[in-house]
Amino acid sequence: MKRLFFSLVFSVVIIPIAFASQNIYVQSKSAKIMSDPSFKSEIAGKAKRGDALSVTETGKGWYKVEFGSITGWVNKLNVSKTPPMNKVSVIDKAGESIELKARRRSSAVTSAAAARGLSEKDRERKSSEGDADFNSLRKLENMTRQIPEEDVEKFNNPEK
Amino acid sequence: MKNSTILKNKGRKSAGSLLLLALVVPALLLIFMVDSATARTSETTSRGHSMRIRVHDTLVWTDRGDIEAEIHFGSEVAARIIGRYGLYDDKDLTLYVNLVARTLAENSNRPELYYTVGILDTDIINAFATPGGFIFITRGAIDVMKNEAELAGAIAHEMIHINQKHIVKELKIRGKSGGPMATMGKLIGGAGETFQVAFSQAVDGAMNVLFKNGYQQTDELEADTMGVMLASASGYEPTALVDLFERIVASEKEISATDRGVIASMELAKGSGKKPGDKGYEKPKGLIAGTADMLKRGVGSVAEGVGSVAGAVGDTTIVSGATGMVKKGVTAVGDTAIVSGATGMVKKGVGAVGDTAIVKGTTGLVKQGVGTVVEGVGTVAGAVVGTVDSTVQSVADTALKTTAIAKITNVSYLKQLHPPFNKRIEWIENTIESQGLAGGEYRTEKGRFVEYTKD
Numbered sequence: 001m002k003r004l005f006f007s008l009v010f011s012v013v014i015i016p017i018a019f020a021s022q023n024i025y026v027q028s029k030s031a032k033i034m035s036d037p038s039f040k041s042e043i044a045g046k047a048k049r050g051d052a053l054s055v056t057e058t059g060k061g062w063y064k065v066e067f068g069s070i071t072g073w074v075n076k077l078n079v080s081k082t083p084p085m086n087k088v089s090v091i092d093k094a095g096e097s098i099e100l101k102a103r104r105r106s107s108a109v110t111s112a113a114a115a116r117g118l119s120e121k122d123r124e125r126k127s128s129e130g131d132a133d134f135n136s137l138r139k140l141e142n143m144t145r146q147i148p149e150e151d152v153e154k155f156n157n158p159e160k
Numbered sequence: 161m162k163n164s165t166i167l168k169n170k171g172r173k174s175a176g177s178l179l180l181l182a183l184v185v186p187a188l189l190l191i192f193m194v195d196s197a198t199a200r201t202s203e204t205t206s207r208g209h210s211m212r213i214r215v216h217d218t219l220v221w222t223d224r225g226d227i228e229a230e231i232h233f234g235s236e237v238a239a240r241i242i243g244r245y246g247l248y249d250d251k252d253l254t255l256y257v258n259l260v261a262r263t264l265a266e267n268s269n270r271p272e273l274y275y276t277v278g279i280l281d282t283d284i285i286n287a288f289a290t291p292g293g294f295i296f297i298t299r300g301a302i303d304v305m306k307n308e309a310e311l312a313g314a315i316a317h318e319m320i321h322i323n324q325k326h327i328v329k330e331l332k333i334r335g336k337s338g339g340p341m342a343t344m345g346k347l348i349g350g351a352g353e354t355f356q357v358a359f360s361q362a363v364d365g366a367m368n369v370l371f372k373n374g375y376q377q378t379d380e381l382e383a384d385t386m387g388v389m390l391a392s393a394s395g396y397e398p399t400a401l402v403d404l405f406e407r408i409v410a411s412e413k414e415i416s417a418t419d420r421g422v423i424a425s426m427e428l429a430k431g432s433g434k435k436p437g438d439k440g441y442e443k444p445k446g447l448i449a450g451t452a453d454m455l456k457r458g459v460g461s462v463a464e465g466v467g468s469v470a471g472a473v474g475d476t477t478i479v480s481g482a483t484g485m486v487k488k489g490v491t492a493v494g495d496t497a498i499v500s501g502a503t504g505m506v507k508k509g510v511g512a513v514g515d516t517a518i519v520k521g522t523t524g525l526v527k528q529g530v531g532t533v534v535e536g537v538g539t540v541a542g543a544v545v546g547t548v549d550s551t552v553q554s555v556a557d558t559a560l561k562t563t564a565i566a567k568i569t570n571v572s573y574l575k576q577l578h579p580p581f582n583k584r585i586e587w588i589e590n591t592i593e594s595q596g597l598a599g600g601e602y603r604t605e606k607g608r609f610v611e612y613t614k615d
Contacts, residue, residue: 027269028271029267038595038596040596040599041596061595075393078393087271088231132236133247136239136246137242140242147262152259152262152266155263156395158606
């Protein structure tokens with residue numbers, strides 16, 4: 001009975017703990033996995049956005065990770081504890097009134113999505129008072145969103 | 161029989177307890193392990209650096225609504241910043257700085273954000289970031305930069321403020337998935353007037369961080385550290401930010417070594433010779449902060465140019481930081497006037513002030529200077545004080561002088577808000593060394609910085 005108890009504890013408690021590790025996810029377009037926690041060290045491998053890396057050690061701005069057959073260090077600059085999300089935009093929803101927002105979130109004390117800021121009317125008033133300039137902000141956003149990805153790629157790699 | 165049933169039941173209970181134990185204990189231990197792993201991270205890093213590098217240690221938002229809220233909040237602050245300075249109307253340059261930002265964003269750990277960079281139409285040297293991805297860099301800052309890597313370094317620094325949610329943390333805003341709700345929770349909880357007031361207060365809080373109190377020193381240094389890493393990961397020379405900071409420090413020394421009084425006189429002499437109402441008169445631009453700072457430095461000569469100004473000045477040290485000045489306790493009436501001016505300035509924005517400010521501070525003198533101030537831009541509120549020569553002309557000239565020294569002023573302004581540049585330079589150099597960033601294959605240009613910025 002005692003043997004059964006200990007083997008049960010060992011298999012259910014000890015083994016999972018021993019192998020438990022935390023996953024982190026690459027957020028940047030790609031992430032270098034270095035052989036040591038330094039950008040100067042050898043590149044052990046690369047991972048791309050969304051890849052899950054298993055953390056085995058942490059320290060000084062770096063995570064020691066395992067990724068497939070690769071073991072090495074990834075800088076915290078490139079990763080996060082949750083999988084990457086798609087782009088979030090609120091431009092299209094900017095005209096929504098505060099009342100509508102309030103109704104829509106009737107159950108939503110729990111949802112930060114409801115924090116929409118001022119209504120369009122309030123924004124216009126504030127803009128006219130010179131306290132804020134929402135129109136210029138929106139124009140700026142619209143202009144910058146229209147930069148095509150190819151242009152960024154070309155800019156980033158001018159030699160190509 | 162009875163005993164046997166009891167035993168069986170006991171056996172079942174034991175097995176049940178065992179199963180429960182087997183499920184609960186590992187769960188608790190796993191939670192403990194994750195927690196302690198996070199704690200270890202902080203501990204280790206704090207041994208290596210005097211600053212904790214806090215990467216997503218408290219605010220990992222996974223809820224799309226939280227991020228939308230962050231963007232909405234940031235856009236309110238961004239609109240206020242634009243309202244204060246206005247955007248510099250140069251589409252090519254704006255697209256260019258955004259291309260630099262997009263390059264950096266590819267190495268950012270917040271792919272869910274669109275980063276939007278605007279150029280503020282002001283001579284002051286500064287850059288700002290608001291939650292949700294809004295970055296602003298001033299025309300004055302771009303003017304002092306020498307290459308694209310310096311621009312990238314500045315944008316990367318601001319990007320880290322956003323990615324690390326420095327303002328959000330400072331204001332103790334928490335989202336659905338980020339722990340207990342505080343400020344934002346209150347905003348979310350109710351609609352109508354209460355909601356708007358609370359929201360506006362939060363926006364005010366963010367403006368205070370950006371324009372008055374500054375970030376926490378550790379946050380500023382974290383932005384330096386990670387900003388340099390971000391820039392270098394994007395292929396930019398990491399020492400560029402050091403070059404930029406050194407140039408700013410050097411320009412400050414250069415000015416210090418100059419006869420400020422002479423400068424002041426010269427600038428005064430550059431007056432347009434036209435008073436408000438004259439054809440061709442241009443409304444002077446500038447900051448009251450500039451005036452104050454100049455006054456501090458140029459006492460001697462200014463006294464000759466506009467005697468009243470010197471009188472007003474004394475030991476004035478405010479750079480748009482009226483409050484700070486007040487705290488220091490100003491004894492001279494003139495100084496107080498300037499302080500009030502600065503306060504008004506802050507409240508109403510550049511150039512809108514003057515009258516209110518002066519009325520607050522210098523009752524007696526206002527009688528002489530009021531007309532001038534109204535025309536001559538609040539900027540010169542300080543100069544108005546005393547207005548020994550109460551002509552419109554002298555004040556207008558002083559305003560021009562203020563414009564001319566805006567950049568110098570801003571250096572002092574930055575020094576107020578940040579750790580000293582020398583400390584930051586040292587910090588960045590240590591980062592470059594300790595992270596193995598030195599000697600990589602970097603560039604200072606990807607686009608055509610000079611073509612876009614130095615026409």
